Amino acid sequence: MPYVDPIKNQKCQERYRQNNRRRLNAAARQCYQRDFVGVGVFVSQLKQKYGLTLDEYAALDEKQDWACAICQRETKLRLGVDHNHKTGKVRGLLCQGCNVALGQIESNEELYQKRLVYLHVHAD
Secondary structure, X not given: OOOOOHHHXXXXXXXXXXXXXXXXXXXXXXXXXXXXXXXXXXXXXXHHHHOOOHHHHHHHHHHOOOOOOOOOOOOOOOOEEEEOOOOOOEEEEEOHHHHHHHHHHHHOHHHHHHHHHHXXXXXX
């Protein structure tokens, strides 16, 4: 690796920051909004939609061993709050795939039964 003069390198970095200040600041704002404001939005939605505090959500997550309540798989993404749409009662935390599938089952149980029959008929 070639020798890089630290003083010259530092001057290049300063010049780059000056020339690209707007772009760098915009990127920093995006990171701030994603990392910090996103958590605030999540916390307020937990309270408004489900009546849960962040501590209650964390306790439920820990009770489920940090995995989906249906498929038992851990995910890098935050688990969604599953709730009864009629009563509002929280049932558990689900991964996105299970949450979507459960929503489809609840919306049309007859169609779900037809899908099961189809899979059974076409099983290899």
